Structures are given as structure tokens and as C-alpha cells.
Amino acid sequence: MISNYSDLVQTSLAQVDAQRFLFVFCRAELPEDASAEEKDAFQRGEGGALTPVICVDKTPEEAPDFATLVEESRSTGQDWDMVFVAAMSGRGGMEPSSDEAKQPLTMMVESIRLGHISNYLPLNTRGEAVSLQ
Template sequence: MSGEFTKLLEAAKQQDQPQRLLMLFARAEGDEEKASNGSHETGTVTPLMCVDKLPEEIDSFEALVKEADAIESNWSFVLIAGLGGIDGEAPPTEAADQYLNQMANDLMMGQDLSGYTILDRQQSPVILQAN
């Protein structure tokens, strides 16, 4: 089954410069109250763990889920961003740290997350909005 993550992996592989994918796994904890129209939930989001990988290091979304679950299985969704390389070289892992920290800060501080691809455990897109 081709899903959003598969499309993202393919797009990363087709970029002019090699990419490093940055992934922040987070847990959502919903509040009992529902929004007035019932179409979305409210709650808090907590960053749990980060990882960076080259697209070639990821076999599938299912493999990524299995790897993540071996470390922390209580995650709800993953925020994904790409970091482009220079002169045909992918960015090293060390270059990812500041961007992963920024992703966590953006999430915790309720910043605009529209620059990230956010997928739930079933590979479905998620939209997060600050209150």
C-alpha cells in the first residue's frame, strides 16, 4: 500500500541535493472536552524522541514504526522534515541536532507546524493547531 510516507520518501530521493530526514515522535493526550463541532479534539502534545535518517536507511513506514516502538511505543504521531545536503553530500547526523531541537521547541511552544509533514501511526496526515 502506497501511503503518505512512501510519497515523502520518494520525493526526498528525487531532490537535487541528498536529504536527511528528521523525525520527531510525539504523544497526544486528549482532553475530555470536544470542540463544539465535534470534528477535532483538544489536548496536549509531548515530544518523546527524535531520529534522523537518510531516505535509503528506511525500508518502509511499517519498519520505522517497528523501530520506534522498540524504543517507545506510546507515540501518537511523527513530525517529519527534510534537511538538504550541499555539493552532492547528505548532511551529517551532527547537523541534524539543532533542527531536531527546533522541531521539539516548535511543538512545545505551539509554533506554526505547517512546514512539517505530520503522520499518525496509520500513515494518515495530521493537522495540529495551537489554541
């Protein structure tokens, strides 16, 4: 069971094939046509839409802890509320390259935009896994 980013890194390092992580950082936003009820829920930290604002791929060694990711994300100037993570497995002892990650990362961003998030690990700004309903 993965409950935080550290668990994810440890699990990935224990895999037979080298891994590459795909990250999509999202900002929670309220649609312009939101009802009063939706606005109230959003103020309580519920509801809204998750809009991708940053996407990047990294090996577990390039992002060994969540603080490293947070620091790098700050350099973009983009605020975010949640990050979705997926892992790609390599082959023959070789980790996937950034070039190999481009298409899956693009597909991940589009999937999240459409609300299809069940295949990804959602983490809050502290690197803790969260359950989305």
C-alpha cells in the same frame, strides 16, 4: 502533493541534493487542568496537547518505509500518536550528517512543544498525512 510517508520518500529521492529526515514522535495528552468540555473532546479524538517523546534523524535509505520507523519506535517503549517530519537538504551531492541534524532536530522539538507545527509534515500512526487545525 504528499499524502503519506511513501510519497515523502519518493519526493526526497527525486531531489537534486541528498536529504535527511528529522522525525519527532509525539503523544497526545490531556492537560491536568482540562475542562469537562476538553475532556469530552479528547475522548472523541480531538484536542489535547502533543508532547514529543522520541526524536531521531534518518536518511530516506535508512527508513525506506513507514513500517521500519514504527518497528524502531516500538523498541523505545514509548507510545506515540503522531509523528512530525521535516527534511534537510545536503550540499554538493552529500547528505547532511547526523551531527549536522542535531541542532535543527532540537529546534524542531522545541518548536512543536510551543505549538508551532506549520513547517512540518504530520503523519498518523499509519503514515498518512493529516491536517491539524
